[in-house]
Amino acid sequence: MSDFLIAPSILSADFARLGEDVEKVLTAGADVVHFDVMDNHYVPNLTFGPMICDALRNYGITAPIDVHLMIKPVDSLIPEFAKAGASIITFHPEASEHIDRSLALIKESGCKAGLVFNPGTPLHYLDHVMDKIDQILLMSVNPGFGGQSFIPHTLEKLKEARARIDASGREIRLEVDGGVKVDNIAEVAAAGADMFVAGSAIFNQPDYKAVIDAMRQELAKVK
Ligand SMILES: O=C(CO)[C@H](O)[C@H](O)COP(=O)(O)O
Numbered sequence: 001m002s003d004f005l006i007a008p009s010i011l012s013a014d015f016a017r018l019g020e021d022v023e024k025v026l027t028a029g030a031d032v033v034h035f036d037v038m039d040n041h042y043v044p045n046l047t048f049g050p051m052i053c054d055a056l057r058n059y060g061i062t063a064p065i066d067v068h069l070m071i072k073p074v075d076s077l078i079p080e081f082a083k084a085g086a087s088i089i090t091f092h093p094e095a096s097e098h099i100d101r102s103l104a105l106i107k108e109s110g111c112k113a114g115l116v117f118n119p120g121t122p123l124h125y126l127d128h129v130m131d132k133i134d135q136i137l138l139m140s141v142n143p144g145f146g147g148q149s150f151i152p153h154t155l156e157k158l159k160e161a162r163a164r165i166d167a168s169g170r171e172i173r174l175e176v177d178g179g180v181k182v183d184n185i186a187e188v189a190a191a192g193a194d195m196f197v198a199g200s201a202i203f204n205q206p207d208y209k210a211v212i213d214a215m216r217q218e219l220a221k222v223k
C-alpha cells in the first residue's frame, strides 16, 4: 500500500454546485473526496452533515468519501454517515468519551475507521487501538477552517506516526490535512504521509487537473 492518494477537501468547493464540482475534481485525477464535518461546538465553524453525503452519492459520485468528523459528541452521527455512503470515518479521540467504542461503531457500520490528531494532540491515543484503525490523520493546521498555513512541526509528528505504523505491521494509511500544496507535498510525503488532503490549493485554482498533476509530479520525486 505505497501508492499516494490525493483527497480534495470539499470545504473549499463551490457549495452551490457541489455535485458538479466534486465530479470535476475527480475527473481531474483526485482519488478520494475529503468531507469536513464541523458542528460549531468542537470547532468554531459549521458545515454539512449526512444529507449532503447522501446527496453526493445520489448525484452519482462513486469515489471513496473520507468523512472527517470535527464534532462532539461523535457516536450518534456515525451510523447516519455510514447509511449516507461514507467509506472512511475519522474522528478526534479527545472528542469521544469512549474511543474504542466509537471505532467499533464505525467498523460495525461497514466503514474504515481512523483517528485524527490536532497539532497539539499527542499520538499516545494510538497506544491501545492500532489493531482497530485503518487510517491516521494528522492535522497540519488547527481544525475549523480551510486556507491556513502548514505547521512545520507536523513533519516530525508524521515521522513518529510512520514509525508506529511500521512497528504495527499493519496496513494503515497516514493522511495529512491542512495547508498541503504543490510546494510542500514532496516534503510531507518524505516524512511518511501517503494520503494528502488539499482544499484551497486545488479548489481556488481554475484548472484542478493542472494542480493535481503538479502534485503527482512532486510525489514522483519521493518514490
Ligand atoms: O479539516 C480541515 C480544516 O479543519 C480541512 O480539511 C483542511 O483545512 C483543508 O483545507 P486546506 O487544504 O485549504 O488547508
Ligand SMILES: [Fe+2]
Pocket (backbone or CB within 6 Å): 009, 034, 035, 036, 068, 177, 197
Ligand atoms: Fe479535514
